[in-house]
Amino acid sequence: MASDYKDLLNEAFSAPAPKGKDAFLKNIRPREVSLFAMIWQQAAYIRVTAWLLAALVVGVAIAGAVLKLESAQNAVTMLMPFTAAVAVIESNRSRRCGMSELETATRFSLRSVVLARMTLLGAAALIVLLIAAPVISAVTCEGAVFTAVRMVIPYLLTMSISLPIERSSLGRKTDLSSLAVASVVAFVIYYVSNFGGAAFTGYLQVIGRWGVLIALGLLALTAAQQWKTINKSEELA
Amino acid sequence: MDIEEIYDKIYRYVYFKLKNQSVAEDITQETFLKYISAKGSIHGYEIKYLYTIARNLCIDEFRRVKPDPLPEDFEGPVTDAHRTIEDRLAVREALKKLDPEDQELLLLRHVNGESVGTICTMLNISRFAVYRRIKNAEERLRSSLEGIKDGK
Amino acid sequence: MKLKVDRITKQYKNKIAVDRISFELTEGVTGLLGANGAGKTTLMRMMSGILTPTSGEITADGIPVNSEEYRAILGYLPQDFGYYPEFTAREFVKYIAALKGIEKKRARKKTEELLELVGLTESAGKKIKTFSGGMKQRVGIAQALVNDPKILILDEPTAGLDPKERVRFRNLIADISKDTVVLFSTHIVSDIEHIASNVLMMRDGQLIHEGEWNGKQGDLEQFYMEEFK
Numbered sequence: 001m002a003s004d005y006k007d008l009l010n011e012a013f014s015a016p017a018p019k020g021k022d023a024f025l026k027n028i029r030p031r032e033v034s035l036f037a038m039i040w041q042q043a044a045y046i047r048v049t050a051w052l053l054a055a056l057v058v059g060v061a062i063a064g065a066v067l068k069l070e071s072a073q074n075a076v077t078m079l080m081p082f083t084a085a086v087a088v089i090e091s092n093r094s095r096r097c098g099m100s101e102l103e104t105a106t107r108f109s110l111r112s113v114v115l116a117r118m119t120l121l122g123a124a125a126l127i128v129l130l131i132a133a134p135v136i137s138a139v140t141c142e143g144a145v146f147t148a149v150r151m152v153i154p155y156l157l158t159m160s161i162s163l164p165i166e167r168s169s170l171g172r173k174t175d176l177s178s179l180a181v182a183s184v185v186a187f188v189i190y191y192v193s194n195f196g197g198a199a200f201t202g203y204l205q206v207i208g209r210w211g212v213l214i215a216l217g218l219l220a221l222t223a224a225q226q227w228k229t230i231n232k233s234e235e236l237a
Numbered sequence: 238m239d240i241e242e243i244y245d246k247i248y249r250y251v252y253f254k255l256k257n258q259s260v261a262e263d264i265t266q267e268t269f270l271k272y273i274s275a276k277g278s279i280h281g282y283e284i285k286y287l288y289t290i291a292r293n294l295c296i297d298e299f300r301r302v303k304p305d306p307l308p309e310d311f312e313g314p315v316t317d318a319h320r321t322i323e324d325r326l327a328v329r330e331a332l333k334k335l336d337p338e339d340q341e342l343l344l345l346r347h348v349n350g351e352s353v354g355t356i357c358t359m360l361n362i363s364r365f366a367v368y369r370r371i372k373n374a375e376e377r378l379r380s381s382l383e384g385i386k387d388g389k
Numbered sequence: 390m391k392l393k394v395d396r397i398t399k400q401y402k403n404k405i406a407v408d409r410i411s412f413e414l415t416e417g418v419t420g421l422l423g424a425n426g427a428g429k430t431t432l433m434r435m436m437s438g439i440l441t442p443t444s445g446e447i448t449a450d451g452i453p454v455n456s457e458e459y460r461a462i463l464g465y466l467p468q469d470f471g472y473y474p475e476f477t478a479r480e481f482v483k484y485i486a487a488l489k490g491i492e493k494k495r496a497r498k499k500t501e502e503l504l505e506l507v508g509l510t511e512s513a514g515k516k517i518k519t520f521s522g523g524m525k526q527r528v529g530i531a532q533a534l535v536n537d538p539k540i541l542i543l544d545e546p547t548a549g550l551d552p553k554e555r556v557r558f559r560n561l562i563a564d565i566s567k568d569t570v571v572l573f574s575t576h577i578v579s580d581i582e583h584i585a586s587n588v589l590m591m592r593d594g595q596l597i598h599e600g601e602w603n604g605k606q607g608d609l610e611q612f613y614m615e616e617f618k
Contacts, residue, residue, distance in 0.1 A: 013249060020266065024269070032491060038490070099470070099471050105463060273456045
């Protein structure tokens with residue numbers, strides 16, 4: 001019933017025209033570019049290496065499937081830590097190249113830049129996983145999920161270790177800490193899968209049963225580390 | 238909804254509370270600034286928080302300054318020429334007879350078009366309580382209007 | 390535009406870098422003088438929203454420093470800045486324009502305008518790593534102006550500029566200052582004398598002088614030397 005009188009209520013409750021509205025709102029300039037558009041723009045500023053590495057993983061997977069190489073599984077699994085390391089390096093480029101201050105003082109600010117890069121590279125990793133895992137599992141005749149988990153665990157492990165190291169004073173001194181972590185993880189994969197014997201089979205059994213949960217746990221850990229990196233990115237001494 | 242509309246809504250609400258144009262504008266702008274300070278930007282605004290801030294600022298203003306016994310007498314522009322003068326006067330009279338709380342609800346719901354959820358957060362009461370109060374306010378407006386029309 | 394700095398303090402574990410400083414700026418040029426370690430850079434970082442104050446407030450027409458809206462009207466040039474090694478001058482300014490939320494076409498146009506303004510049109514397509522210190526500084530000034538800021542904060546902008554570049558810089562600032570709040574820090578007293586109508590002096594984190602300097606107070610250099618002996 002009140003809605004019948006809506007226009008009259010409008011009149012009854014109207015207020016005198018505000019005087020300072022335009023001047024005030026002029027200072028609150030709206031965004032010309034949405035956050036989504038900005039994230040997309042950042043894609044152009046991620047170095048080619050990152051995309052090439054992702055392409056390499058997919059390439060090796062496909063080549064392995066076509067040539068029916070069982071070793072493709074291992075090759076791909078060993079490449080994943082490096083993909084993670086490169087993602088961490090790209091996310092931290094602002095600090096490395098001395099752009100942090102300038103980027104922080106912008107509308108979108110450094111946090112958005114780091115978030116954008118992590119999002120884009122995370123999406124790329126996901127796409128790699130979605131292509132490579134089924135392709136490889138076609139060769140090995142192990143489930144696609146199992147294959148995906150085998151790939152994802154070294155990726156997340158490398159990332160969740162590299163991120164805090166990059167934030168630490170060691171990370172500030174050297175550019176290579178993430179690559180070092182990746183190399184260690186890759187080496188461990190190589191060693192255990194070729195000479196591990198019982199340890200390797202044991203690992204595969206654990207992954208077979210609990211793999212998805214382990215992966216989710218590592219995902220949560222990685223996400224927490226990424227969140228910390230984003231928050232600390234704008235911190236000055 | 239763009240930022241101008243939000244400004245208008247908050248301003249209309251604060252004017253209703255304080256009945257003074259320049260104070261209402263100051264408080265409207267202060268509402269925006271407080272929100273920006275807390276949330277880092279006005280973009281991605283949540284109007285329920287803007288209302289909450291505005292409401293609290295109005296309460297502070299009441300405490301600070303005794304309300305003017307002779308509030309500004311303002312009549313807004315005519316929006317629908319088809320309505321009779323009697324109707325217009327009747328609605329105003331009927332509104333004046335309502336409690337400020339009822340008036341506030343009618344403003345928020347029917348003029349500013351706010352959702353029950355928003356009003357809930359503002360007044361910090363349950364959805365059910367909001368529904369009930371709005372219904373009661375509408376009922377009181379209706380009977381008040383009937384009373385006025387019968388009286389004529 | 391009223392840029393209000395209200396009892397701003399920055400305290401570290403064993404040092405107070407900025408000690409309860411208050412002042413207000415409007416359109417025009419303000420010079421910030423002080424020895425190394427006086428707290429100029431810390432103050433400017435807080436005014437640029439990149440360092441959180443320990444206490445106090447900074448607002449521009451009421452808009453708080455820790456907001457997107459403040460940064461949207463801000464142009465900042467730090468004392469030392471890096472660049473992505475593959476960037477040309479043009480790419481650098483366009484990149485910052487993108488982060489300042491300027492839409493692509495307008496960013497492109499504005500970039501060209503500014504590179505011309507700072508005299509880098511010819512070198513716009515060259516990589517910054519090939520630039521001299523002065524040229525790099527000019528790129529820095531261009532990126533600070535790309536969003537038509539209402540507040541311009543420049544930390545030692547004339548360092549590394551040769552005399553000709555310095556004159557060009559002064560003219561540029563004088564032009565902009567008509568509708569921009571400009572704050573720049575420097576060691577070079579003649580910079581202040583030439584373009585600043587307002588002077589702030591800092592020592593040990595405190596504001597020891599604030600006000601106009603129109604030459605009537607005598608030699609600024611003299612005053613400066615005495616204060617900082």
